[in-house]
Amino acid sequence: MTVTDIVAIRDLDHRYGETHALRGVDLTVASGECVALLGPNGAGKTTLVSALTGALAPAGGTVRITGNDPRRPEARRRLGVVHQHAGFPRTLKVGELVAGWAVRAGRPAADADAVLAEVGLHDLRKRRATQLSGGQQQRLQLAMALVVDPTLLVLDEPSVGLDIDARRRFWATLAARRDRGTAVLLTTHQIEEAAAVADRVVVLHQGTVIASGPPADLTAQLPDRTVTARTALRDRELRALPDVLDVTVADGRMRAASARPEATVRALLAADPTLSDLRVEGATLEQAIVSMITQESQEVAA
Amino acid sequence: MTASILAVEIRDELYSIIREPTAAVFSIAMPVGMFALFATLFGTEASGPVSGATLMLATFGAFGVISVALTPGIGIAEDRERGWLRVKRVSPVPVRTTLAAKVAASLPVAFGVYAAMSLTAFAMGLFDTDVRTWLQIAGLLLLGSLPFALLSIAVGFVARGRTAPAIINAVFLPMAIAGGLWMPLEMLPSFVQDLSVWLPTYHASQLGLGVLMGEPMIDHIVALVAATTVTASLAAMAYRSSRA
Numbered sequence: 001m002t003v004t005d006i007v008a009i010r011d012l013d014h015r016y017g018e019t020h021a022l023r024g025v026d027l028t029v030a031s032g033e034c035v036a037l038l039g040p041n042g043a044g045k046t047t048l049v050s051a052l053t054g055a056l057a058p059a060g061g062t063v064r065i066t067g068n069d070p071r072r073p074e075a076r077r078r079l080g081v082v083h084q085h086a087g088f089p090r091t092l093k094v095g096e097l098v099a100g101w102a103v104r105a106g107r108p109a110a111d112a113d114a115v116l117a118e119v120g121l122h123d124l125r126k127r128r129a130t131q132l133s134g135g136q137q138q139r140l141q142l143a144m145a146l147v148v149d150p151t152l153l154v155l156d157e158p159s160v161g162l163d164i165d166a167r168r169r170f171w172a173t174l175a176a177r178r179d180r181g182t183a184v185l186l187t188t189h190q191i192e193e194a195a196a197v198a199d200r201v202v203v204l205h206q207g208t209v210i211a212s213g214p215p216a217d218l219t220a221q222l223p224d225r226t227v228t229a230r231t232a233l234r235d236r237e238l239r240a241l242p243d244v245l246d247v248t249v250a251d252g253r254m255r256a257a258s259a260r261p262e263a264t265v266r267a268l269l270a271a272d273p274t275l276s277d278l279r280v281e282g283a284t285l286e287q288a289i290v291s292m293i294t295q296e297s298q299e300v301a302a
Numbered sequence: 303m304t305a306s307i308l309a310v311e312i313r314d315e316l317y318s319i320i321r322e323p324t325a326a327v328f329s330i331a332m333p334v335g336m337f338a339l340f341a342t343l344f345g346t347e348a349s350g351p352v353s354g355a356t357l358m359l360a361t362f363g364a365f366g367v368i369s370v371a372l373t374p375g376i377g378i379a380e381d382r383e384r385g386w387l388r389v390k391r392v393s394p395v396p397v398r399t400t401l402a403a404k405v406a407a408s409l410p411v412a413f414g415v416y417a418a419m420s421l422t423a424f425a426m427g428l429f430d431t432d433v434r435t436w437l438q439i440a441g442l443l444l445l446g447s448l449p450f451a452l453l454s455i456a457v458g459f460v461a462r463g464r465t466a467p468a469i470i471n472a473v474f475l476p477m478a479i480a481g482g483l484w485m486p487l488e489m490l491p492s493f494v495q496d497l498s499v500w501l502p503t504y505h506a507s508q509l510g511l512g513v514l515m516g517e518p519m520i521d522h523i524v525a526l527v528a529a530t531t532v533t534a535s536l537a538a539m540a541y542r543s544s545r546a
Contacts, residue, residue: 053392055545077394087385091321092314100310104395 004031006066006152006183007052013060014047021047023207024061029152034174034184036194038289039204045187046156048204052185053081053154065152077105080145080182084157086137088129095125098143105148115147118173120166134161142170146177153177155186159193171197195219195285203289210296215285222283222291225261229254229278233271241267253277307395311403318377319411326411329373333366334418340484345428352514355428359419359436360510363443365483366415368506371447372470373411374404375454379466382459382544397541405451409444416440431514439510442519446506446526450474452533459540477503502529 007029014022022044029035037045050056051063054070068075088097098116099109116122119139124132129140138161145153153174159167174197178184188194194201195215203211203218211218224245230253231238238247243260258264261280269275283291319326337358345355378401381387390400420436423429431439457469478484480494481503487495498504505522512519 055388055391073394073396076392079392079394081389081392083385083389085385086389087381087383089314089318089381089384089386091318096314096317100314101393103306103310104393106304106394 005029006031007185008064008067009048009052009061011061012048012051012058012063014051014056014058016047021207022051022058022061025204025207025209027202027209029183029185031151031181031183032178033200034178034186034198036198036201037185037187037204038191038194038201040293042206043204044207045204047207049154049156049185049187053079078148078151080148080150080153082138082141082145082153082155082158084160086129086141088137088140090128090130093126093128094121094132094140094143097129097140098125098147101144102147107147107149111147111149112143115143118146119143120169135163135166138162139166139170142173146173150177150182153182153184155184155188157188157190158186159188159190191286191289192284201285201289203292205293205296206300211289211292218292219283219285219288222288224257224259224287224291225283226281226287227256227258227261227264227268227279228281229268230276231268231272232274233268237271241271308399308403308406311395311400312407315377315403315407316410319407325373325376326414329370329411330366330415330418333362333369333415334422336484337362337366337419338422341423341426341428345423345426350515352430353423353428355423355426356430357511357514359416359423359431360439360443360514361483361486361507363416363419363439363510364446364503364507365478366419367412367443367447368450368474368478368483368503370408370412370415371405371451372454372474373408374401374451375456375458375461375470376463376466377404378455378458379461380463383463401455401537404455405448408451412444412447413440416443435513438513442509442513443506446502446509449502449526449529449533450506452530452537456533456536456540459537459544474503477501480504481507483507502526505529 005028007027009025009027012022012025025048037048039045047056051058052070054076057071063070065075065079070076070079095112095116098112102111103109113122116125119142121136121139121143124136129137132140138158159170162170174184186194186198198215200213201215201218202209235247235249238244238254238256241256242263243258244264245257245259247254247256256264265278265280340362341355341358345353345358347354378387391397420429454470457466461469480490481498481501483503487498502525505525508522509519511517512522
């Protein structure tokens, strides 16, 4: 752990009966850093987040937020969490919820006004939380997370229900907080969004970290690229092209995954003089993650 | 636990009562209505220095106060089901503060039940006690309802929002009748009378009766402390199982 690490997780281990949810996970998140925790359902993301937010006592390993055990309530004073769904009480108003959250964190209730303005909910502060739209409720959760002046923000699928404008505003708000040193741990299934906002991606699979690094580094590890074009060649002919790993053809347009796109393109141009609309695309983060998970599963099976 | 955090938690709970008063009104109206009915039928029969209706302030009062004391568990079950308790768990507020606030916020409603019954007895001309004794009974009834509040918390951590009230009523109503909260134990079958001494409802009502009749209360206090220990253990176990 460095002096700027807000989160320090070491050798985290947890079981639910026979299911080994986490197997010796290490993870750090530095001040101002945004780490996206990705992986398929059942990978252990929820268990890790539960341990990090103090909701779960892990069977093994240590979890620390700024050096403190999050199981202790006072260690969560500057922890902001945005859940997929908050389940707000029917009887509380927006302003009351945010001001109340400030007081619970030991901050002045008056801080609520500035934060509500920051997330664009100030005009709705006298409305009951359950009368807000889904996107507005997500912004309300963000307001509650921000009003504690967080050193760490944990975001669980935070942009679900947000329209494009609200999403942009959401990420802009977070960027401003990160500039002030807030660490962010994000779990999401929207991988390209994670690639856009995260400094680092951690891929969890069957309770183990199988990859970690900046999104660009992870996609660079994937040798194959995608070659797309309109072609008269048939499926069998396309599969025979050099270095082609997989081919799909739909509406006269072929998509071929290639280990060496340069060789594939040269052969394609030679084989089909009518070829048009040729493109070579780099691997997406999603493709890289799927590839890593497939490879990991094959190694485990072997 | 700072006072300001507890104050915010209690404020939120009071808002839930004030802004959706249906449940609170029902919690008050039902026992008070039953008190009025039974006081009309049997309230004029004097037992020692006080009227039957005044004695019923101890027994029906216990019924009304305990009915309200059982409501925090319903709130917990609803909060759990909605996901709000999950949000609260990652806040810096210890769960004991949230639970204490739920119980504390139910106290004014519980006192309201007792006060409404007393006003009913007063209106019927059957209120035979002084303010000091009346307040003493109120305090004892509120303290005696603690094991029931803990029992409801235990139910709240294991039951769903809609089933929690059914479970609580299924446990409480037989205990109320067999504990002599609705009618004098002498009117019940002998096996029920034998059973009643094992029920905390019986001991809760005996506190108020002890004040009115000048009888010793130590056995009832010991029994309620034991019941509190058991229900506190049940609540702790239910809480742990809800987190597993």
